[in-house]
Amino acid sequence: MSTVLILADFAGEKATKATVEIATAGAVIGEVTALVLAPVGKGAAYAASINQGPVTKVLVIESDDFTKHGVAACADALAHVIGQSAPSAVLVVSHAFGKEVAGRVAMKLKIGIITDAVDVAADCTATQLVFGGSTTVHSKVNEGTAIITVRPNTITANFAPATPLIENTTAPISDCSKKATITSSQPPVKGGRPELTEANIVVSGGRGTNGDFATVEAFADSLGAAVGASRAATDAGWYPHSHQVGQTGKTVSPQLYVACGISGAIQHRAGMQTSKNIVVVNKDPEVLPPATEGVKALKA
Amino acid sequence: MKIAVCIKQVPDSWAEKKMVGGLLDRANVDAVLNDLDEYAVEEALRIAEAHGGNEEGGANTVTVISMGPERATEAVRKALSMGANDAILISDQILVGADAVVTAEVLANVILKGEFDIVICGTESTDARMSVVPAMMSEKLGCAQLTFASKVSVDPGAKKVSITRVTEAGVDEVHGEFPCVISVVEKINEPRYPSFKGIMAAKKKVIDIRDFASTGAQFTKSWSAVIDAAPRPARAAGVVVTDDGTAGQKLVDFLSEKKLI
Ligand SMILES: Cc1cc2nc3c(=O)[nH]c(=O)nc-3n(C[C@H](O)[C@H](O)[C@H](O)COP(=O)(O)OP(=O)(O)OC[C@H]3O[C@@H](n4cnc5c(N)ncnc54)[C@H](O)[C@@H]3O)c2cc1C
Numbered sequence A: 001m002s003t004v005l006i007l008a009d010f011a012g013e014k015a016t017k018a019t020v021e022i023a024t025a026g027a028v029i030g031e032v033t034a035l036v037l038a039p040v041g042k043g044a045a046y047a048a049s050i051n052q053g054p055v056t057k058v059l060v061i062e063s064d065d066f067t068k069h070g071v072a073a074c075a076d077a078l079a080h081v082i083g084q085s086a087p088s089a090v091l092v093v094s095h096a097f098g099k100e101v102a103g104r105v106a107m108k109l110k111i112g113i114i115t116d117a118v119d120v121a122a123d124c125t126a127t128q129l130v131f132g133g134s135t136t137v138h139s140k141v142n143e144g145t146a147i148i149t150v151r152p153n154t155i156t157a158n159f160a161p162a163t164p165l166i167e168n169t170t171a172p173i174s175d176c177s178k179k180a181t182i183t184s185s186q187p188p189v190k191g192g193r194p195e196l197t198e199a200n201i202v203v204s205g206g207r208g209t210n211g212d213f214a215t216v217e218a219f220a221d222s223l224g225a226a227v228g229a230s231r232a233a234t235d236a237g238w239y240p241h242s243h244q245v246g247q248t249g250k251t252v253s254p255q256l257y258v259a260c261g262i263s264g265a266i267q268h269r270a271g272m273q274t275s276k277n278i279v280v281v282n283k284d285p286e287v288l289p290p291a292t293e294g295v296k297a298l299k300a
Numbered sequence B: 001m002k003i004a005v006c007i008k009q010v011p012d013s014w015a016e017k018k019m020v021g022g023l024l025d026r027a028n029v030d031a032v033l034n035d036l037d038e039y040a041v042e043e044a045l046r047i048a049e050a051h052g053g054n055e056e057g058g059a060n061t062v063t064v065i066s067m068g069p070e071r072a073t074e075a076v077r078k079a080l081s082m083g084a085n086d087a088i089l090i091s092d093q094i095l096v097g098a099d100a101v102v103t104a105e106v107l108a109n110v111i112l113k114g115e116f117d118i119v120i121c122g123t124e125s126t127d128a129r130m131s132v133v134p135a136m137m138s139e140k141l142g143c144a145q146l147t148f149a150s151k152v153s154v155d156p157g158a159k160k161v162s163i164t165r166v167t168e169a170g171v172d173e174v175h176g177e178f179p180c181v182i183s184v185v186e187k188i189n190e191p192r193y194p195s196f197k198g199i200m201a202a203k204k205k206v207i208d209i210r211d212f213a214s215t216g217a218q219f220t221k222s223w224s225a226v227i228d229a230a231p232r233p234a235r236a237a238g239v240v241v242t243d244d245g246t247a248g249q250k251l252v253d254f255l256s257e258k259k260l261i
């Protein structure tokens, strides 16, 4: 039977929903092993949080190099495990960290990389939505192991309880991978709202809000939503850049996307076009014109 | 310092992009310098200017490096007109359809030969949007990866570079030494417009066009390939509700009908 390796994703010491999603995607291909990269002394706690999804085995590597040297050290460990287990596919969460780890592993092992998959088939064919979601592409790695990054919130996670076998192992970290050193890390300010790329509902504000993000936040909170912003709004300093949705910001695929006072420039659409339902609140009937399913509530 | 900036020519964001035969149709669309790469050029120039400049005989040089069709000279010229000194364009039929591994291999080999102290990239191209090439080049070069930078400080004497890394995982302070690969996010600076003088000067600057063989890269075989591509069906047209005081209620009805609330 084929085996699949997933790189478990964590928020603090807890495995994220995206971890369950990539496990679910991986189980379509074969038996899933989750790799946990944890700081020294935290391996057991991290591993214990992988208690949902179709995961057969959890492999734990503890090293303080992961926090100290970030992407490069994690890529060394992942590449080492791939070299030992030769899985058919390796699935990683498609965020900045996951993509960079996957990229380094692909370079190191000379294997093919596919990013931002929204679906993965049993033969490892990946589905990507490109050009702002306007085009569906099927891609495949021709030979050897495929390393695929999967966009959060696009796979329906199987949350069945799991009791995987837990195994500890080690991996060498090369000197080259220690050349960048992280001296301080500030987790994102959460404020109790869901993570933008994982949220079921996203409420975004743009130029038309005139900077009144209190209203956007209040609306978002009433829906249990994450808050996004257009580039115009983040450039104006109305909302942090980390919340920017669009071409040079985040790509989101929520069940519901509410665009408040956003013109719907193509650069913005590139970040939200894959949302399942879209609601537009605007006084201009021409915004997001061609292809918007849902409601356009026009404020007079 | 020898500074390299990697730039990619991409289809204009506004252009309707099409896949033809598994490849992006690059020939029939307006092409521009990748948005984030303008920020990379700007940051390279600012670093040079802050430490002795990059004028003739200055302490630094800024070299533009790009891999792409011959047409990519347009994007390269734009970077030169902003103030970069010279450029290398790797253009070869054999590289059409290059995947990320091949792209990083080719660029890294050119960088290695050029013995650059600092390599600056954008964090992502607007066409493929992979955000992997800078990390992959640093892997290949075995040098410090200082990516997703919203702030860069360079100490040329000590050959040290520090950045503030901004991603969804938070904000990190990261440090490394020469040589290193940096990628920048758009809040790092405000790219300058090329001046008339800059545009005129760029016409005389040298673009060294090289073929694949001259790079010393080991392979051209791409590992990943597109099987098929198709435009997605357009979304069904939406309902338009003009607010006469009841739009809020109608919105609530729509959301509950869709089981979204
Ligand atoms: C729709 C589409 C989907 C694709 N999917 C995949 C895929 O899944 N896997 C795969 O391996 N390839 C894929 N490719 C090929 C990919 O576009 C090229 O390999 C590309 O050179 C690297 O990806 P990127 O442009 O996304 O780079 P990114 O990693 O997003 O680019 C970051 C930075 O690297 C530098 N850079 C990138 N490319 C160049 C260049 N040619 N010259 C100079 N500097 C450069 C720039 O500074 C840029 O800002 C795809 C291409 C398209 C058009």
Ligand SMILES: Nc1ncnc2c1ncn2[C@@H]1O[C@H](COP(=O)(O)O)[C@@H](O)[C@H]1O
Pocket: B008, B009, B023, B024, B026, B067, B068, B069, B070, B090, B091, B092, B093, B094, B095, B096, B097, B098, B099, B103
């Ligand atoms: N003739 C060419 N010479 C060199 N590089 C190219 C050429 N055509 C495309 N590329 C590059 O190869 C990568 C993949 O291109 P494409 O397959 O067109 O998406 C991109 O980085 C392009 O810039």
